[in-house]
Amino acid sequence: AQSVAQPEDQVNVAEGNPLTVKCTYSVSGNPYLFWYVQYPNRGLQFLLKYITGDNLVKGSYGFEAEFNKSQTSFHLKKPSALVSDSALYFCAVRGISYNTDKLIFGTGTRLQVFP
């Protein structure tokens, strides 16, 4: 069965420092991986996705993610964190073997950026 894990409930980082939000996955076949961000009482906003090609994917708001097949990881990164990046981040995976368009979400990681 396909699954995705976000091992950290919360990540704290000082403004201006680099940030990493971790995600690992388990799926048969090639994985399609997504990152979303959720601000309080709002819907999820799409940040970026990995389908194929370059392992470093660039997305919205200066975020990027690195796909690592050998470690089955898709960590979200940003070189310099902003206070406004504080939010809940979700990693999601869809396995190529599935016919239906369903995403499996991680439990989320709360990012807190301190001024």
Next chain:
Amino acid sequence: SQTIHQWPATLVQPVGSPLSLECTVEGTSNPNLYWYRQAAGRGLQLLFYSVGIGQISSEVPQNLSASRPQDRQFILSSKKLLLSDSGFYLCAWSGWRGASTDTQYFGPGTRLTVL
């Protein structure tokens, strides 16, 4: 461009009362549509998805039902609400092709409190 609407934004209902939440999408045709529930501000649970008018798939048997009376309209209903139905309900859409690479885009959500 495509937009997705949900209403109402917030709802407080007594136990045993009926429920109707509406989701509409603009700017696209034949979208795949989804209902998710988010409890305690964390994990997302897929409730229903639809690949076309009148076509509904249920992921989790429960007190809720879904309908798709028009191509871009998706309704979540209940005949009698339970306390456990409280949560943040999110509607999402993705491209009509149903390809695994398609991104799901989320609406702003409805906060439901059952008292």
